[in-house]
Amino acid sequence: MHSKYSGMKKFLISISFLAIVNFSYAQKELMAKTSDKGLYLEHKVVSKESYYSIGRKYNLHPKSLASFNALDITKSLQIDQKMRIPLLDTNFTQQGNSGTPVYYKTDEKEGLMSVSNKFNKVPLANLRNWNNISGNEVKEDTRVIIGFVKSKELP
Numbered sequence: 001m002h003s004k005y006s007g008m009k010k011f012l013i014s015i016s017f018l019a020i021v022n023f024s025y026a027q028k029e030l031m032a033k034t035s036d037k038g039l040y041l042e043h044k045v046v047s048k049e050s051y052y053s054i055g056r057k058y059n060l061h062p063k064s065l066a067s068f069n070a071l072d073i074t075k076s077l078q079i080d081q082k083m084r085i086p087l088l089d090t091n092f093t094q095q096g097n098s099g100t101p102v103y104y105k106t107d108e109k110e111g112l113m114s115v116s117n118k119f120n121k122v123p124l125a126n127l128r129n130w131n132n133i134s135g136n137e138v139k140e141d142t143r144v145i146i147g148f149v150k151s152k153e154l155p
Helices: 002-026 051-057 062-068 112-118 124-131
Strands: 033-035 038-044 082-086 100-105 143-149
Touching (some): 062 082, 112 124, 112 143, 124 143
16 A cells, blocks of 8 residues: 555656646747847846857857847846847748747737738748647737747757
């Protein structure tokens, strides 16, 4: 009997761990934003991060990162500082189905055509395929995959 409860305890601990890991990953979805400089992601600097480590994470040259943020690369980053990560041809794709998904949350009465136009005219067929959508309509606040970050360091 003891081993039966021991096995159950290990099982519950394993399930709890997986739930925590899934929850923490879900909190870190990459959400696309737009600016006059183009598409970008927001990244909050954590301890020991530098232009180089962030650049490596997002497959981006450190100088591009500094330039996009109008920062001096010779100055240190601050913990909790928000960095804009540009989505460029070198680190972002809207073709295929590999990499870390980048999402956009839809507005009221916004369809796939509007999302396509807002994000580099990504083909509607890709949007439908990535998001398992058959038509052009999406509900408000739907998270829609609009492309993928190409990086070996992101999950």
